Amino acid sequence: MMTEENVLEALKNVIYPGFTKDIVTFGFVKDIVVEEKTVGIMLDITSSAEELHEELKTKATEALKKAGFEEIHVNITAPQAPKQMSNSVSGKNIAPHIKNFVMVSSGKGGVGKSTTSVNLAIALAMQGKKVGLLDADIYGPNIPRMMGVDGQKPEIEGNKLQPLKAYGVEIMSMGSIMEEGVALIWRGSMIMKAIEQFLRDILWSELDVLVIDMPPGTGDAQLSLAQSVPITAGITVTTPQEVSLDDSRRSLNMFKKLDIPTAGIIENMSGFICPSCDEESDIFGMGTSAAVAKEFETELMTRIPIEPAIRIGGDTGMPVAYHKPDSETGKRYQEAATKLWEFIDKVNAEGGADNSGVQPTTPPGVSACSTGGAAATPAKEVPETKAPAKAAEGESCGTGCGCH
Numbered sequence: 001m002m003t004e005e006n007v008l009e010a011l012k013n014v015i016y017p018g019f020t021k022d023i024v025t026f027g028f029v030k031d032i033v034v035e036e037k038t039v040g041i042m043l044d045i046t047s048s049a050e051e052l053h054e055e056l057k058t059k060a061t062e063a064l065k066k067a068g069f070e071e072i073h074v075n076i077t078a079p080q081a082p083k084q085m086s087n088s089v090s091g092k093n094i095a096p097h098i099k100n101f102v103m104v105s106s107g108k109g110g111v112g113k114s115t116t117s118v119n120l121a122i123a124l125a126m127q128g129k130k131v132g133l134l135d136a137d138i139y140g141p142n143i144p145r146m147m148g149v150d151g152q153k154p155e156i157e158g159n160k161l162q163p164l165k166a167y168g169v170e171i172m173s174m175g176s177i178m179e180e181g182v183a184l185i186w187r188g189s190m191i192m193k194a195i196e197q198f199l200r201d202i203l204w205s206e207l208d209v210l211v212i213d214m215p216p217g218t219g220d221a222q223l224s225l226a227q228s229v230p231i232t233a234g235i236t237v238t239t240p241q242e243v244s245l246d247d248s249r250r251s252l253n254m255f256k257k258l259d260i261p262t263a264g265i266i267e268n269m270s271g272f273i274c275p276s277c278d279e280e281s282d283i284f285g286m287g288t289s290a291a292v293a294k295e296f297e298t299e300l301m302t303r304i305p306i307e308p309a310i311r312i313g314g315d316t317g318m319p320v321a322y323h324k325p326d327s328e329t330g331k332r333y334q335e336a337a338t339k340l341w342e343f344i345d346k347v348n349a350e351g352g353a354d355n356s357g358v359q360p361t362t363p364p365g366v367s368a369c370s371t372g373g374a375a376a377t378p379a380k381e382v383p384e385t386k387a388p389a390k391a392a393e394g395e396s397c398g399t400g401c402g403c404h
């Protein structure tokens with residue numbers, strides 16, 4: 001005799017795509033009806049992506065078949081396609097209760113995006129804003145350690161997740177959901193789903209701003225994010241060497257192509273503050289990104305020197321913005337946060353960010369970049385920018401989607 005228990009046992013083998021937990025643990029399985037070898041189940045999920053529904057149906061059916069059921073009915077209930085809350089008719093915002101989104105990007109890895117995101121988020125919170133910090137670096141999530149919440153697991157509520165919290169900032173990261181040390185290979189469509197779930201299935205408060213730490217470069221994650229929510233401000237983090245500046249041009253170009261208003265450049269590892277004498281010396285160069293900022297009609301928001309306290313703060317989960325607010329770098333993060341907020345105010349006063357020009361013409365759940373680009377041109381032709389030829393060459397997608 002087959003029972004409800006057999007059904008639940010079988011469905012525990014079905015992992016919710018993009019996460020490590022199964023659909024039973026997430027509480028998605030509702031209304032089980034069993035009769036002999038016939039079973040009907042209802043899955044109540046939070047995503048409206050058709051592709052995900054199909055994947056779950058197939059997997060659940062397979063699992064139930066394996067358990068010995070012969071006739072299997074899997075129904076799915078899900079919210080209607082997300083509410084459109086943008087000023088424009090065709091823009092998209094899948095997290096409308098978050099007022100502003102800041103994308104922290106860089107052309108290359110290791111320049112200090114995560115460090116900047118952490119300290120900026122904390123500085124904004126210290127200025128009285130309601131702040132969230134999303135670690136969208138699904139390949140190498142570093143935010144939990146830097147915010148001192150590594151090892152903590154988010155609480156499940158219904159079929160959503162509560163963000164973690166530290167230093168007055170709400171936090172979510174793939175590192176808090178996946179098992180430690182898991183190496184990940186993501187396809188474009190999976191990245192898109194993960195990003196969507198981070199915005200839709202996390203119980204963020206009504207935030208003034210969500211700071212989003214991106215993986216390095218310009219790819220699927222950046223595009224998916226820009227298509228899902230209107231990004232109010234883009235920040236490029238760079239180090240002062242010319243080679244790094246070349247890469248940061250690519251990041252600034254991406255902002256243009258994705259219609260993201262550019263708040264400016266943060267020049268990190270700019271000079272060195274010697275801990276024993278407090279004097280600043282030049283290592284990689286200083287202030288070299290000012291020229292790039294000018295080229296892109298944006299500003300150099302602040303320069304953050306190399307300071308051992310920053311690295312130690314990151315490694316030990318005690319960020320300088322909070323623990324050393326009176327240090328030179330602590331003050332500079334505050335300065336950058338103030339400038340960022342002025343910029344956000346200005347963008348909103350001028351009508352707000354608008355992502356209608358970057359919406360895909362492909363079906364939902366399929367990333368424009370991951371399809372090779374040809375079938376997935378953004379709705380609007382993106383105008384060529386005046387950026388140097390070198391940066392333009394970096395874009396091999398050829399459709400103006402900002403990926404390469």
Ligand SMILES: Nc1ncnc2c1ncn2[C@@H]1O[C@H](COP(=O)(O)OP(=O)(O)OP(=O)(O)O)[C@@H](O)[C@H]1O
Nearest residue numbers: 109110111112113114115216305306307310311314
């Ligand atoms: N101004 C600084 N002074 C000293 N150490 C720093 C500074 N900025 C960053 N670091 C250290 O450099 C390392 C790399 O920084 P971080 O992880 O923030 O870079 P990232 O751009 O996010 O890297 P990835 O591209 O891998 O995500 C970290 O150990 C961090 O603590």
Ligand SMILES: [Mg+2]
Nearest residue numbers: 113114137142
């Ligand atoms: Mg990082």
